[in-house]
Each structure stands twice: as C-alpha cells, then as structure tokens.
Amino acid sequence: MAADMRLAAARKRAPGSLVSQDESKHLVAPGDVITTDTGFMRGHGTYTEDEKLMASVAGEVERVNKLICVRPLKTRFNGEVGDVVVGRITEVQQKRWKVETNSRLDSVLLLSSVNLPGGELRRRSSEDELAMRDYLQEGDLISAEVQSVFADGALSLHTRSLKYGKLGQGVLVQVSPSLVKRRKTHFHNLLCGASIILGNNGYVWIYPTPAQQDEEAGGFFTSTEPVPLCDREVISRLQNCILALSAHKVLLYDTSVLYCYESSLAHQIKDTLKPEVMEEIVMETRQRLVEQEG
Amino acid sequence: MAAVQMSEAEKVYIMHGVQDDLRVDGRGCDDYRHMEIETDVVSNTSGSARVKLGLTDILVGVKAEMGRPKLEKPFEGCLEFFVDCSANATPEFEGRGGEDLGTEIANTLYRVFDNGCSIDLKTLCICPMEHCWTLYVDVLLLQCDGNLFDAISVAIKAALFNTRIPKVQMIEDEEGTKEIELSDDPYDCMRLDVENVPCIVTLCKIGHRHVVDATLQEKACSMASLLVAVTKKGTITCVRKVGGGSLDPESVFEMIETGKRVGKALHTPLQEILRKEESLGKKRRKVGFLG
Numbered sequence: 069m070a071a072d073m074r075l076a077a078a079r080k081r082a083p084g085s086l087v088s089q090d091e092s093k094h095l096v097a098p099g100d101v102i103t104t105d106t107g108f109m110r111g112h113g114t115y116t117e118d119e120k121l122m123a124s125v126a127g128e129v130e131r132v133n134k135l136i137c138v139r140p141l142k143t144r145f146n147g148e149v150g151d152v153v154v155g156r157i158t159e160v161q162q163k164r165w166k167v168e169t170n171s172r173l174d175s176v177l178l179l180s181s182v183n184l185p186g187g188e189l190r191r192r193s194s195e196d197e198l199a200m201r202d203y204l205q206e207g208d209l210i211s212a213e214v215q216s217v218f219a220d221g222a223l224s225l226h227t228r229s230l231k232y233g234k235l236g237q238g239v240l241v242q243v244s245p246s247l248v249k250r251r252k253t254h255f256h257n258l259l260c261g262a263s264i265i266l267g268n269n270g271y272v273w274i275y276p277t278p279a280q281q282d283e284e285a286g287g288f289f290t291s292t293e294p295v296p297l298c299d300r301e302v303i304s305r306l307q308n309c310i311l312a313l314s315a316h317k318v319l320l321y322d323t324s325v326l327y328c329y330e331s332s333l334a335h336q337i338k339d340t341l342k343p344e345v346m347e348e349i350v351m352e353t354r355q356r357l358v359e360q361e362g
Numbered sequence: 363m364a365a366v367q368m369s370e371a372e373k374v375y376i377m378h379g380v381q382d383d384l385r386v387d388g389r390g391c392d393d394y395r396h397m398e399i400e401t402d403v404v405s406n407t408s409g410s411a412r413v414k415l416g417l418t419d420i421l422v423g424v425k426a427e428m429g430r431p432k433l434e435k436p437f438e439g440c441l442e443f444f445v446d447c448s449a450n451a452t453p454e455f456e457g458r459g460g461e462d463l464g465t466e467i468a469n470t471l472y473r474v475f476d477n478g479c480s481i482d483l484k485t486l487c488i489c490p491m492e493h494c495w496t497l498y499v500d501v502l503l504l505q506c507d508g509n510l511f512d513a514i515s516v517a518i519k520a521a522l523f524n525t526r527i528p529k530v531q532m533i534e535d536e537e538g539t540k541e542i543e544l545s546d547d548p549y550d551c552m553r554l555d556v557e558n559v560p561c562i563v564t565l566c567k568i569g570h571r572h573v574v575d576a577t578l579q580e581k582a583c584s585m586a587s588l589l590v591a592v593t594k595k596g597t598i599t600c601v602r603k604v605g606g607g608s609l610d611p612e613s614v615f616e617m618i619e620t621g622k623r624v625g626k627a628l629h630t631p632l633q634e635i636l637r638k639e640e641s642l643g644k645k646r647r648k649v650g651f652l653g
Contacts, residue, residue, distance in 0.1 A: 071394035073631045075639055076414070076649040156367060207367040237375040239386055290371045294378040304388040337388025342396055 072342065096123040096138060103136070111137025145171040145245040145269035147223040151214045152254040154240070154267035155225070157204050163197055165204055167212070169269045170245060173222040177204075181215060181226035183233070209235040211265050211273065231255060235265075236290035238275030239307050243314035245270035249321040256322040260329050261302045266320055274306050304337050305329060312346040318354065328353040366578045373583045377569040385573065385580070392624055394575045395509075397516070399635055401524040403650055408497075409525030413517040416577065417507035420514050422521040423500045426528075428542075431487065431494040439486020439494040443471040444501070445514075451506040460503075467501070467514065470562075474515070474591040474600040479558050481522070489532050489540065497525070508578040511589055515562040516632060522559060523636050526551035560591040560599045561628045563621040567609060572617050574624050588617045592625025594633075 096102060102114065102121045110116060113125045114136060123129070127140035147153065147169070155167035158174060165177040179192050179200060204210065211232050212225035227233050248254075248266050257263045257277055265273040276299040295303075309328040310320065318324055331352040332340050339345050376386060383390050395416040404410040407423040414420075431438060445467040447460025454460070475481060486495040499521070501514055529550050533541045566576040566584035573580060576587075585607025591600040601618065603609060609617075639646065 071397060071628050071631055073397045073399060073635050075635060076398045076400035076412070156369075158367075205369075208369045209372070235369070236371045238372070239375070240372070292371070292374045294381075295375065297382050297384060300379055300382065300384050301388070304384065304386060308387060337384075338390070338393060341387060341389075 077343075094129040095127070096129055097126045098124055102129055102138070107134065108136045109134050111135050113138030113140060141246060142244055143246065145169060146221075147171060147175070147214045147217060147269070149214055149216060151250075151268040152211065152265070153214060153223075153225065153269045154209060154211050154235070154265055154271035154273045155269070157206055157208045157210065160201050160204070160206065163192070163200075165200070167210065167225060169223065169225075169267075170242070170271065171221075171223060171269065173220065175214075175223040175225050176218070177210070177212060177225045177227070181224070181228060183228060183230075204234060209240065209273065211235060211267070234290060235273055236275065237292075237295055238273055239303055241272045241274065241307055241310045241314075243270045243272060243310065243320065247314055247317065247320050248272075249319045251321055256325075258306075258322065258326055258329070260306070260326070261299060262306055264306065264322070264325065266322075272310055272320070274303050274310075276303065301337060305332055305340065308332065308337065308340040308346075309349070312340065312350050313353070315346060316350040318350060318357075323360070324353060324357060327356045331356075366582055368579060368582050372579070376580060376583045380568045380571050380573055380580075383571075387577075389575075391571060391573045392620065394512075394624075394628075395577075397513075399516070399520055399632070399639075400649055401520050401636065401639060403648070408527060409521045409523075411517045411520035411524055413513050413520065415507075415509060415513040415516075415575070417505055418509060418513045419503075419505035420510070420517045421502040421504060422514070422517040423502075424521045424525045425498045425500070426495050426525065427498065428488070428493055429496040431491060435483075436491040437487050438483035440496040441475055441481060441483065442496060442498050443468045443475075444498065445471070445503070446500065447503045451503050455503075467510065470511065470589065470600070470602060471499075471501075471514070471518070473602070474560055474562065477599050479597075480560055480593070480599060481558075482555060485552070485554070486527075488530055488542065492540075493532075493542065495527055497522075506578075508581050509564055509575050511562040511564050512575060515560065515591070516628070519556055519559045519561060519632065520636055522554050523556045525554055527554075528552075558593050558595075558597075560593045560597075561625055561632070562589055562591045562600075563625045563628070564589050565617045565621055567607070567613065567617070570613075572613070572620065574620070588614065588621065590618055590621030590625060592622055592628075594626065594629040596622050596626050598622065 100123050102123055104120050106119055110121055114121055115124050123138045125138055125140040127138045130137050130139050153169045155169040157165050158168045159166040163179045166174040167177050169175045212227045214223050215226040216224045248268055254266045263275055263277045276295050306329060309332050313320055313328055328349055331349040335345050379385055398414040401411045403412045404423050408426040409424040412421045445464040447455040447464050449456045488494055529545050529552050531543045533543050564587055565572045565574060566587040568584045586605035586609050589602040592598055
C-alpha cells in the first residue's frame, strides 16, 4: 500500500546484441543526406536540395529499385485499404459518423457501410438517419476495416462483417501505429483467457472472450453484465504487458503478446508497472522470440 | 483538466472493477502509481523539484526574495503560490485556457498551507515589520495524466526541502541605521524544516467505493472527489470537495479516514528518498530533462 517512490534514473540504452538483424539499418534524421546520386526517384519522406536527396522525417530508408523513401519511426496512422482499425466516434453527422483513428484526419464511417440490426439489406431511409445516434454515439468504440482512402487522405471505414461493429466492455491501450505488425488477422482469442484486437492504427482493444461465438448483426448490443474477476486479472495483465512492450519498442503481434504475458506471470499484476520489472519481462520475451526465429 | 472521451461500456467496466478492488492496471483502490522524484533541476532557483507520477509531470521552483512582511503578521515571512498550466500538457491550455485550472490549484494550495504549523514562517523573518523572506513557489504543469494535486504537493514538499536561503545578518550602525549583511560563503545557507508540510490525497468516488490516484479514465467515471491534505502525524489541514456530483456524509467520513491513512503512508518513503538523494551529494548524476 505504500507508494512506490524512487529517484529519477536515466533511461538505459537497450543492449545492441539483442537486435537480430544481419545488415545494419540505414537510419536518417531530418536534414540528413540520403544520396547524392540523381538517378533515383524520390518517395515519401524525402526532398531534393542542390541535387542531393535529403530526408524530411526521422526513420529508416527504404529502397525499391529506383524509388527511395523514408519510413518514419513515429508517425500518425497512414491507412491502406484492408487495414483493421479500432476507432472512437467523435461526431454524428448526416448519414455518416466521424471516427478518430489516430490519423491526420478523422476517418469517415458512412451510414451505408454499417450493418443494420437484424442483418437486413435495404436502402437506408430517413428513419435510419434519425436513428443513427441509437446505434453509435459520441465516445463509442468500434472496430472496422478501411474500405477506401479519399483524395485528401481521410479513410473511409466499413463494418460490413459480423466480426466488426460496436465494442463492449474492455480496455483500450494506445501505442504507436508502427509497432503493430501487419498480419493476416488482427482478431485473436488468446489462450490465456482474453481476446484482443490489434488495430493497425495503434489502438489495441482487450476484452473478455465472449461466451457464444456467433452474434447477430456484429456487436449491435453491448452487455453491461459484470465481468468475472479472473477475466479481469487477465485483461489487466495483458494491458500492462502491452504497455511494457510498446515502451521498449517491440513489435506487437499475438505471439509476442502471449510470450510477454507468460513472462509476467512470475510477478504480481501491479508490480508489472514498475520500470525494472517491465524491462525484465521484455528481455525474456525478446529472448524467446529470437529463439523461436532461429 | 484534460478529459478523455469514453464509451458507456468502458465506464461500466471500470466501475465494476473498482467494486472488486481490481483497477484496470491491476492496482488496488489504495495504491499509487510509480513515482519518480528529482530535486535541484533548475539552477537559478533557491530550490526546485520535478515529480513524475505515471505520465503526470510537475516542475516546482522556489525562489526566495526579500520583501516586507504583511501588516497583520509582522514577525513572519510569506509564502506565495503560482501555478502555470503549460500548453505542452494539452491543447486546451493554450493561451489563457489553463488560467482557471491554475487559479483553482493555487487557491487550494493557499488554503492547505494557511496554518501555523506546516511551515514555520517565523524563521523567515529578518527584521520584524521591515524585512522578511518571501518564498515564491512556482508550479509548472508539463504533462497531465490525472491526479495533479497529489503530484504537486509532493513536488512542493521536495522543492521546499531542497530550498537553500542565504543567511543574512542585521547590523546596526552607531547612528541607528540598519544594514543587511550577506555572509561571504555562498554555501552558507539556511534550510527549511519540512517535517510538517502536508501532502494532498485526492479520493475519487466511483460507484460505491473510492480510489486513490485516479487516472484520467477513472476520473471520467467519477462524479465527485475529495481532496484531503494530511501531514506526517495525521493532522488534516484542508478538506475540499471538487466535482459536480454529491457525496453522502458517511462516504465523506470514510474517504477522510482513507485519506488520512494513505497520506500518512506517503511521507515516510518521500523523506527517505529526499535524504538518500542528498546523501549522494556531488556524486549524484543529474538526469534533468534529457535523461
């Protein structure tokens, strides 16, 4: 119960030997010269000055044949078609909702892109427009997929599948979008007893695994039943693990989250918030991931 | 204060968790988050401290200036508080947006310290009715992650512990004109006794229970909070209610009891940390803002 107080300590540099890359990455900062060769086409994150190609963001240089671009390490979410995102409704407008997804512009969820309750397929009428707020209000969380990208860069989302829709009880963790690995599926039912949605935009949703697997109309109805204590402990532990992994810049995917959870079982849940315990479990996770690859 | 938008289901989840004494990050209802303290971070102040509580970041600087004592208290020095909400914390604090919150916190601090025993202001008197030390305590909010009052009070206690006021002497001439002489040694300073400086504990009422050290998400689920300022011995110097909701008299009593218990337990580790830091002396590696 006593408060955990300590003196400020400088952050330690992560040991370089744990990085399992063969070739060293070409990292640049804004203003660095990438190349003086004029034969390259310049992509995102670069600009030319005096016949030299310079980086405008801090990140890693990627080269595809003649195209050079810089992929920034810390950035807002740049959505592509097919990405799974977790977003929060910020506005209810005529025939669409504005969703906040950690990108440069608020994403758009059109009324025609959501499933009606009961799974009906019909043209949306003015009554549907007036009933929009009954379905999704300001502050609600949804899981959706990117349908298309507008010309100005805003994303158009859709929840046209039973697995997407309004999210119920659970915990939202915000991490950097570059830490979420692009995989075939972003919905995982972890073995430890909770489920997780790793949104490509960096929003990770942890929730108790629903009892019955098939639900009508994709999460239209959210239950307010209290979640049992054992599920809560798993969810809290997972939240702390994800925060630990993101603090140490480890890529998030189902295996890394699960390994981190297993390493953290040795400690009490509230101890996993301490920096030294976080470091310990992340080191163990990194080792197991390296062993698994090799 | 910066507020987060949350869905109804998330709020229900948090409230049920608090009922079972298991908060979202695994803490119990009486547990604080991890706190980091560092003193002497600003070199041109008489004393300074920086406290990080979760993501909340507070910087306090104390400057000692000579001034005239107040007319109604001629044998005492003065303590002035000023709170600045930096626009770094949230865009709402841009321009004059942070003024309301700043004045609210400053007024609370005045009330907390407005008693004879927290700081012995008589030690700040140089010459009764003519000269005294005025301590200007400036609080800077760098980042907001809930629980500002607690972090600010811990930072103020640490900064006051770190304050070094130069020793001065009153010398009277043969003609009777008084002169103030500063001692030649720049390290000859007077320290303040911070044994009785109180720490503020914020208790937020969520559902039927109350929690200590609420995060922004938990704050969004609570309608009313109670601020209790407690000294090391358990004396309460100030009780204040914030928030739009109402509190039952029985729950107010329970919250004050919890506040007393938790507040008393805060002082011991804080004092240990401050002594440990001082004992490191010159060997201490300053972390500052680039660590």
